[in-house]
Amino acid sequence: MFKRSSEYNQSDEPDSLQSESGRRTGSALHRVIYFFPFQLILVHIKHNFLLLFLWFLLFSFLFGWMGTKYGMGYLFLYPEYLGEVNFWSFSILGFSIGGFISAFNIYSYIKNGPDFPFIATLERPFHKYSINNFLIPGIYIVSLIVMSVQFQSVNELVDTSDILLNIGGLVFGMLFFLGISVLYFFRVNKNVYKLTGKTDSDFQPDQSSKASEEEPSPRAKKWFERMQKRQSKRSGWRVETYLGKSFRLKLARDCRHYDNELLKKVFLQNHLNASIFEITLFISFLMLGIFREVSAFIIPAGASVILLCTMILMLLSAFRSWFRGWTIPILFVLFLIFNVISGQFNLSNYKNYAYGLDYSKEPVKYELGSPQQHNSSFENITNDEEHGRKILENWKLSTGQEKPYLIVLNSSGGGLRSALWTFSILSHLDSITNNAFYKHVHLATGASGGMIGSAYYRELQLLRENGKLTSDSIRKLGTNVCKDLLNPVALSIATNDFFIRLRNCTDGKYIYKKDRGFTFEHQLNINTSFALDKRLSDYRIPEQTGKIPILVFSPTIANDSRRLIISAQPMSYMCAPFKSDSYQGTIEDVEYLRLLKDHDPLNLKFTSAIRMNATFPYILPQVSLPTHPEITVMDAGIRDNVGTKSSIKFIDAFSDWIAANTKGVIVVQIRDTKMHFERIGSANTNFAERLTSPLKTFYGNFTKVHDYNNDQLLKHFISNAGFPIKVITFELEQEGHEKASLSFHLTELEKQQIKKEIYSSTNQKESRILLKLLNE
Incomplete structure (x- = not known):
């Protein structure tokens, strides 16, 4: 199941590399628990609240937890473009979803990549990271396809052939955008080997020098192992297995013998390339708004919702690549400064006008x-x-x-x-x-x-x-x-x-x-x-x-x-x-x-x-x-x-x-x-319902x-x-x-x-x- 190789081949990623004996003989349970995609989910839960919130919004619109009254779900299940629902309307929606998934991967890679230093040693680190970061996007895509098929067949009575064509458009749009991002990062991103021009053997510890050293005492060994575990917890999350090329299951390499500064350099180079990609896309999306009065550029509303989420993520990830852990404090301070200045100089007061009225005269x-x-x-x-x-x-x-x-x-x-x-x-x-x-x-x-x-x-x-x-x-x-x-x-x-x-x-x-x-x-x-x-x-x-x-x-x-x-x-x-x-x-x-x-x-x-x-x-x-x-x-x-x-x-x-x-x-x-209707609520309400009841009563x-x-x-x-x-x-x-x-x-x-x-x-x-x- 796990194929191993002790040498790094530049033309292909190693199936596995030397690792300590404890990890080689690790139990199958550990390999499941410390499976890279599962660890990424835990990282998102612990550190990436904003990412999860944006995904929560998209899932809420899709499943009807939010916006049902306003038909938000229909914007994703049955997108309309130029007055019609067809292959192209679904393709545009799929393209926007592909953009959001790319932004999601870029942001989380910039923020979480250093917690998993082993990926810097893999060929095409960002690509491997994206493959293993598939769980949340995958669940969303499958849910969207299943619910859209059901909606089209039951609610809109669409023919099976047209449903297949529409779903094909959705998948085509997603793959098209993801393909663009993959081609870009394949060309510009480097790992530790491409960055240094060395092979894996150059980074292996010198075994002869190890043999000449005095064997430490058992007590010293135990102390060293405890310190290693603590250092591991501080420097990154534990990963036993991950998905590699062609989605094959592989063992994660031991990267403790690599220079930390070199690994940081790999991530920095990847982050800068990601920022360039995001800024280019952000400007492109803004340019799209300039032509919003041209019918061909008026994309489905669902795609616009996802586009807005994508632009927010792109801005945040660009800030993250520049300011790292200081991103949130700096953004908060900038917001406070802008809030004060805008109040004094009327910077944020974007007026909307009633067209035809004369605003030039004294109010x-x-x-x-x-x-x-x-x-x-x-x-x-x-x-x-x-x-x-x-x-x-x-x-x-x-x-x-x-x-x-x-x-x-x-x-x-x-x-x-x-x-x-x-x-x-x-x-x-x-x-x-x-x-x-x-x-x-x-x-x-x-x-x-x-x-x-x-x-x-x-x-x-x-x-x-x-x-x-x-x-x-x-x-x-x-x-x-x-x-x-x-x-x-x-x-x-x-x-x-x-x-x-x-x-x-x-x-x-x-x-x-x-x-x-x-x-x-x-x-x-x-x-x-x-x-x-x-x-x-x-x-x-x-x-x-x-x-x-x-x-x-x-x-x-x-x-x-x-x-x-x-x-x-x-x-x-x-x-x-x-x-x-x-x-x-x-x-x-x-x-x-x-x-x-x-x-x-x-x-x-x-x-x-x-x-x-x-x-x-x-x-x-x-x-x-x-x-x-x-x-x-x-x-x-x-x-x-x-x-x-x-x-x-x-x-x-x-x-x-x-x-x-x-x-x-x-x-x-x-x-x-x-x-004229009567609506009597259930007598058995839970705590959350009782807590929100005053607001529901007022607004509802x-x-x-x-x-x-x-x-x-x-x-x-x-x-x-x-x-x-x-x-x-x-x-x-x-x-x-x-x-x-x-x-x-x-x-x-x-x-x-x-x-x-x-x-x-x-x-x-x-x-x-x-x-x-x-x-x-």
């Missing part, structure tokens, strides 16, 4: 009391209400009815899941009412993905009104709203936003930095054939004439949790207290048009308004506005995930007109989850608390309104199968499941109620 003051000054003068409210009544009159004329129902549309947040669900419901309701439904919609509001679907549907309806589209073509174009947005955003995060933002974009006379916010809007325009590539001002006249509903965005101001009311129409009445309230209280809403009236607010790109309303933390950057102090805005769902509050404010402002001119109000709520019930509060607010408002208010709710129930991901990426199966939910018994019942009301 508007935003401080305690200023929202009231900008919003709610009696004159502003009176003028805006009069303006709103004129729009209502035009809307009423467009319905062709003397007293129509006024429909207010609410769409919940929830990524592309909500976007597709909202679009599908609107299209379905128009189809069963012969386009009468959308003519009755006067106001549309909501959060995040729901407003993406609502905004796109409204734009297509405007094109239909102008004779550029038919109803059938609108339904077919619905697939555009759920096309992937995550791949380009993830690539931007991995290669640009966390490092240096070099490129600018121009919008008219204004110049902004490019980041994932720009990438998101650009991809949204591509997906929708640039139908939404407009300004806020472009919708002012169509809304005023009643051609299309008024769209109201309400992103959350991160600084004080107020809501920023964004609309093409002046809406100071949305920021005033309810008419029935004698208690004025604080102002929770800020009107966008008046707050930024000197900063070209109507020139705002419509996609920027959509993005501000859908800024999911970290995935999209918070948008900075030209105020002092600077305020940033993020997802509307933080305050109101459905749009109930905005709807009530609007209805309250025009309650007199509605009572006199309509049959009442129909509030159509389109939710991407079920609202965040949207539920909003639902309960807004539902009570709506019930109270309905009971006091002087006209009928009906609530029709369409819910994405998804019973009997896994829920669609809360993400900017959907699989084909998820898209089909969402569309089918329209025909659930509950949603069909709501459709019939709505149809009956409109036919009254």
Whole structure:
């Protein structure tokens, strides 16, 4: 089983070399326990927490321990590239995994190599180290392949031939990158023999001199053996066996007779070569980010996640090769210094901009009391209400009815899941009412993905009104709203936003930095054939004439949790207290048009308004506005995930007109989850569950608390309104199968499941109620 040779052959690695008699006759158990791959696992557990943490993240995404709600696992099991899942999408994912495995091997070799000095005596030390460092990557690769095959066959119903082709692409990509790294290190890395030009016999102790020496006493022998063991523990981990060429099991050589300084020189030479390789790759990955707007360079999101992990490892291993044991303290000190300097000189404040706004003028003051000054003068409210009544009159004329129902549309947040669900419901309701439904919609509001679907549907309806589209073509174009947005955003995060933002974009006379916010809007325009590539001002006249509903965005101001009311129409009445309230209280809403009236607010790109309303933390950057102090805005769902509050404010402002001119109000709520459900936890909880229960309760019930509060607010408002208010709710129930991901990426199966939910018994019942009301 173990072939031995006492001489080193430069053309081939020795199967085994002379070692002390105790190790030659060592038990099979010792050879298993002190097997090099097993010892490396122990080293990782003891010393390489960061490495294990990154692997833990990748395993967690794969097995659904983390990110299941957001569909993280699908990014690895079924990667999409250029809108398709095929050999090339899997190849790119495999290529990125190969890069991460190489970075993992390089980092651990730099950090742990000196603990195993025997590898410096082997031919191609880094290559042998990588072979023996295969356990964790091997388990991950096998798990990924097995789970991907199962997912493709069961969930996506992919043909066996295509599954084999996809998995072949995955393996091809991994081997391609690993092959590049192997070729590089084969050429540049040296071992102790290549470095000195000597052979193994030159390093053997002089036996004749040993024989002439006086034989030590038994007590001295024992003392020497104990000291040898202690020295061995200090200088390195014990290894009996390892995997050599062609994965053959071999005995580790005894390297105690080698000069320690020479062994260190071997590792230093290997480390420098590894650093050069890593820096070259790191720069190459950053260069990839420069071309992230070119479709061919937009890699699958799963590959971008792995790419980010790879770049982190490469930076750390490069630092490790330079600073060795001082790496962590030095990085910590550098972080503290940068943190202090960045706060004083604003170095780390990468602003994200709302494209179209003028940031060159003096920022508007935003401080305690200023929202009231900008919003709610009696004159502003009176003028805006009069303006709103004129729009209502035009809307009423467009319905062709003397007293129509006024429909207010609410769409919940929830990524592309909500976007597709909202679009599908609107299209379905128009189809069963012969386009009468959308003519009755006067106001549309909501959060995040729901407003993406609502905004796109409204734009297509405007094109239909102008004779550029038919109803059938609108339904077919619905697939555009759920096309992937995550791949380009993830690539931007991995290669640009966390490092240096070099490129600018121009919008008219204004110049902004490019980041994932720009990438998101650009991809949204591509997906929708640039139908939404407009300004806020472009919708002012169509809304005023009643051609299309008024769209109201309400992103959350991160600084004080107020809501920023964004609309093409002046809406100071949305920021005033309810008419029935004698208690004025604080102002929770800020009107966008008046707050930024000197900063070209109507020139705002419509996609920027959509993005501000859908800024999911970290995935999209918070948008900075030209105020002092600077305020940033993020997802509307933080305050109101459905749009109930905005709807009530609007209805309250025009309650007199509605009572006199309509049959009442129909509030159509389109939710991407079920609202009415009970979830009772298990009585038998373990310690960890009890420990994390407060956090789970707080964050897990965040949207539920909003639902309960807004539902009570709506019930109270309905009971006091002087006209009928009906609530029709369409819910994405998804019973009997896994829920669609809360993400900017959907699989084909998820898209089909969402569309089918329209025909659930509950949603069909709501459709019939709505149809009956409109036919009254």
